[in-house]
Amino acid sequence: MRHFRRSGCRPVRSARPVHTVPLEVRRTDSLFIRGDANDDGKVNLADAVWILGELMRSGPSTRCPEAADVNDDGARDVSDAVYLLQYRFLHGPTIPYPHPRCGADAFGVALGCAAGSVDHCRG
Numbered sequence: 018m019r020h021f022r023r024s025g026c027r028p029v030r031s032a033r034p035v036h037t038v039p040l041e042v043r044r045t046d047s048l049f050i051r052g053d054a055n056d057d058g059k060v061n062l063a064d065a066v067w068i069l070g071e072l073m074r075s076g077p078s079t080r081c082p083e084a085a086d087v088n089d090d091g092a093r094d095v096s097d098a099v100y101l102l103q104y105r106f107l108h109g110p111t112i113p114y115p116h117p118r119c120g121a122d123a124f125g126v127a128l129g130c131a132a133g134s135v136d137h138c139r140g
Contacts, residue, residue, distance in 0.1 A: 047083060047130045048138035051116040052101055054085040058137040060117065062105065068098040080134035083122060089113040093128070 052060035055067040056079070068085055070076030072095060079085040079093075087097040087104075103109025114120060119138035 047081075047135075048119045048121055049081050049084040049115065049130055049135045050119055050138065051084055051089065051114070051122075052087045052104075052112045053081070053135070054079045054087075054097075056080050056084070056134050056137075060101070060105075060112065062102075065098040065101045065105075068093070068101070069095070072098075081130035082128040083130055084135065086128055087112055089122070091128070 050058070050060060052064055054064040054071075057063070064085075064087075067076070067079065068087070071078055071085075072093075082093055085093050085097060088100040090096070100109065101112070104112055115122065119135070
């Protein structure tokens with residue numbers, strides 16, 4: 018019967034990070050409803066169509082980019098329309114705050130809203 022000798026355990030050292038990404042968190046005081054891309058005070062199919070129209074057909078631009086960022090990833094793209102459609106029709110994940118009522122995005126990337134947009138949140 019052979020006996021195998023165990024090698025000694027050495028402590029494992031953590032590797033130094035190769036690349037770090039700075040994180041910036043800004044607060045925006047702009048009131049809006051996330052998902053209300055067409056600024057009508059409601060979140061519905063028309064908002065998904067508005068987002069796709071703006072991105073794919075050079076349709077009118079949303080006056081509140083913050084509201085059109087439905088999935089709150091800091092970018093406005095097709096995934097926002099898909100997220101909204103999944104939420105409305107497939108019982109997908111809930112739209113992040115501020116939804117379903119007006120509010121300010123306390124954390125995240127501040128995309129802002131144009132002056133005069135989302136007046137329904139101010140009154």
